[in-house]
Amino acid sequence: MPRETLRSFFTGGVSVIVGTVDAGGAPACCRGIAIATTDDFETVTVYVPVATAQATVDNAGATRRVAVGCSHPLSHESIQIKGIARDIRPAEADAEVFVRRRLEEFAAVLEQIGLPPHVTMSVAHWPAFAIDVSVEEVFDQTPGPRAGVPIG
Amino acid sequence: MKLSSLSACFQGVIPSIVASSDAHGLPNITYVSQVFLIDETHVALSCQFFNKTRRNLSENPRAAVEIYDPVSFQAYRLELRFLREETTGPLFDTMAMRIQAIASHTGMEGVFRLIGADVFEVVSAGRVEGFLTAGAADAADQVSVTGLRTELRGLQLVSERINRADDLETLLAATLDALDVYFGFAYTIVLLADDPAQKLVTIACRGYGGGVGAEVAMGEGLIGTVGRERRVLRMTGLNESLRYGRAVRRSFLSDGGSSRPEIPLPGLPDAQSALVMPLSVEDRLIGVLAVESRDPVAFGEWHEAYLDIIANQIALGIDRVMDADETAAPADSPSSSQAAPTDTIQRQRRTLTYYRGVSRQRVPHPQRARPHPLETAARVEEAGPHRLHQPRASPRPIPGPARGEGQPGEPADPAAQPAPREVPGAADHLHRPRPLRAPGRG
Numbered sequence: 001m002p003r004e005t006l007r008s009f010f011t012g013g014v015s016v017i018v019g020t021v022d023a024g025g026a027p028a029c030c031r032g033i034a035i036a037t038t039d040d041f042e043t044v045t046v047y048v049p050v051a052t053a054q055a056t057v058d059n060a061g062a063t064r065r066v067a068v069g070c071s072h073p074l075s076h077e078s079i080q081i082k083g084i085a086r087d088i089r090p091a092e093a094d095a096e097v098f099v100r101r102r103l104e105e106f107a108a109v110l111e112q113i114g115l116p117p118h119v120t121m122s123v124a125h126w127p128a129f130a131i132d133v134s135v136e137e138v139f140d141q142t143p144g145p146r147a148g149v150p151i152g
Numbered sequence: 153m154k155l156s157s158l159s160a161c162f163q164g165v166i167p168s169i170v171a172s173s174d175a176h177g178l179p180n181i182t183y184v185s186q187v188f189l190i191d192e193t194h195v196a197l198s199c200q201f202f203n204k205t206r207r208n209l210s211e212n213p214r215a216a217v218e219i220y221d222p223v224s225f226q227a228y229r230l231e232l233r234f235l236r237e238e239t240t241g242p243l244f245d246t247m248a249m250r251i252q253a254i255a256s257h258t259g260m261e262g263v264f265r266l267i268g269a270d271v272f273e274v275v276s277a278g279r280v281e282g283f284l285t286a287g288a289a290d291a292a293d294q295v296s297v298t299g300l301r302t303e304l305r306g307l308q309l310v311s312e313r314i315n316r317a318d319d320l321e322t323l324l325a326a327t328l329d330a331l332d333v334y335f336g337f338a339y340t341i342v343l344l345a346d347d348p349a350q351k352l353v354t355i356a357c358r359g360y361g362g363g364v365g366a367e368v369a370m371g372e373g374l375i376g377t378v379g380r381e382r383r384v385l386r387m388t389g390l391n392e393s394l395r396y397g398r399a400v401r402r403s404f405l406s407d408g409g410s411s412r413p414e415i416p417l418p419g420l421p422d423a424q425s426a427l428v429m430p431l432s433v434e435d436r437l438i439g440v441l442a443v444e445s446r447d448p449v450a451f452g453e454w455h456e457a458y459l460d461i462i463a464n465q466i467a468l469g470i471d472r473v474m475d476a477d478e479t480a481a482p483a484d485s486p487s488s489s490q491a492a493p494t495d496t497i498q499r500q501r502r503t504l505t506y507y508r509g510v511s512r513q514r515v516p517h518p519q520r521a522r523p524h525p526l527e528t529a530a531r532v533e534e535a536g537p538h539r540l541h542q543p544r545a546s547p548r549p550i551p552g553p554a555r556g557e558g559q560p561g562e563p564a565d566p567a568a569q570p571a572p573r574e575v576p577g578a579a580d581h582l583h584r585p586r587p588l589r590a591p592g593r594g
Contacts, residue, residue: 015183018181019169019171020179021171021173021177021178021179026214027171027172027214027216030218031169049282052227052282059179063177065179067179067180067181068181069169069183074395075395075399075402080182082179113391113392114391124285144201144399144401145201146403146407147203147403
């Protein structure tokens with residue numbers, strides 16, 4: 001997958017999901033609202049709603065293992081990032097604008113496939129946790145024969 | 153929480169998410185196109201490719217799934233325990249057929265297929281509190297996607313119309329009208345099977361502005377798959393499924409594979425759901441009934457159950473009427489004097505010959521100076537709800553964009569343009585088959 005395509009998952013209008021597992025092997029999942037990188041994918045920061053991500057952040061705090069999926073809803077082009085949670089914290093107040101903008105961009109994409117924007121915007125998104133994930137592996141997760149192939 | 157109360161979430165309109173973990177505690181997260189509801193304590197996930205989730209489940213049977221209501225977006229979480237993989241049997245067949253239909257439609261037969269149905273015990277299920285903001289959550293509680301509840305009365309009335317009909321035209325017109333009026337099925341197609349040619353031929357449709365004569369190869373696309381498998385296919389979130397199929401197609405092609413173009417469907421270019429039923433009498437396939445809607449959650453389980461009953465009646469009605477037509481064939485018609493006049497295949501082929509002829513004619517036959525009595529009747533009917541039209545001269549392509557063209561995310565592919573198809577006139581029309589003079593042809 002070209003680097004440019006990889007970058008497209010960090011520009012908005014993307015579905016973000018997060019998976020973790022507790023120390024006993026029980027997985028948990030939740031939707032993320034936004035994802036960002038400031039060091040060219042060495043680290044990603046994923047924002048998950050406080051309202052729905054408690055089990056996810058508890059697991060990430062306990063086992064440090066995090067899986068993050070990103071997908072373009074219209075094309076199903078997808079990646080999965082696997083890494084180690086380096087920091088888990090309540091998202092800073094100045095991130096709220098960014099998180100809300102990402103949700104609006106996601107809503108605009110879903111509108112194209114029939115979900116009214118007000119429905120998407122009704123998803124709780126703030127306050128949020130910010131999870132910094134040190135990226136270890138990235139996989140192509142687009143449905144098809146290349147699903148599961150490592151990228152980069 | 154009763155899983156059956158979440159039936160809309162299991163229709164595959166909004167992809168669900170599933171988290172699993174390997175034996176070393178490394179999590180995996182992915183989307184799943186549909187979580188299949190088996191009963192109140194079991195669900196199944198489809199395995200189309202040998203993937204990480206499948207490998208994880210063999211090491212650690214625990215999984216977490218989040219599903220979404222397609223109308224309100226309310227989320228629900230299921231805690232699952234993997235029990236077994238099924239590669240044969242009714243569950244596998246049911247799940248496989250949906251995938252086969254999409255694979256066939258997108259030219260991905262054999263590439264995109266069900267490998268196994270992974271069956272899970274549902275350990276717990278619950279609403280994700282706080283997923284929606286307070287006001288939206290309250291509104292979501294009031295949303296109902298349950299269809300109209302006059303189905304018993306509707307079923308009775310449809311049955312009456314089918315039983316009263318003494319010719320194919322009346323039967324089909326009355327039935328499709330009743331399905332619209334009493335069930336809200338505004339877009340319907342009836343196709344008759346042409347077994348020797350391995351095709352299905354449209355003999356009646358409603359809501360499309362034409363379509364009689366359109367053909368579907370057995371096994372191709374949603375309708376052809378139902379014709380071949382002779383099983384009901386309920387597709388909700390059709391666009392979502394097609395996008396998924398196209399994603400597989402793009403990935404396959406970019407990986408060096410090759411495939412035939414996507415198949416255009418003889419229906420709504422922007423259908424969001426479809427219910428396709430085989431019309432069978434005993435072990436014979438009479439044809440296929442297809443119903444479409446622009447509503448992604450138009451068809452629930454009760455629609456499927458009731459339409460299954462109606463489809464059986466339509467099949468019996470068509471069979472009965474074709475028998476009657478055969479008996480009433482004019483004495484000078486070779487079809488009535490030759491051998492095996494009641495043979496089912498011969499009867500169906502003669503009927504199809506007529507309908508194919510209808511779709512290929514634009515003007516009345518020049519040798520017929522006087523209108524056929526049925527055409528006179530047709531003109532009388534033209535003012536009514538089922539306008540009957542003069543036959544058209546040559547095949548025309550289906551009007552409007554074929555499904556798949558211009559879809560967001562789908563790259564322009566000149567090779568994927570739909571092949572020309574016979575089809576429509578200017579409005580809904582139904583044609584009555586007449587005894588034909590060349591039995592067995594067509």
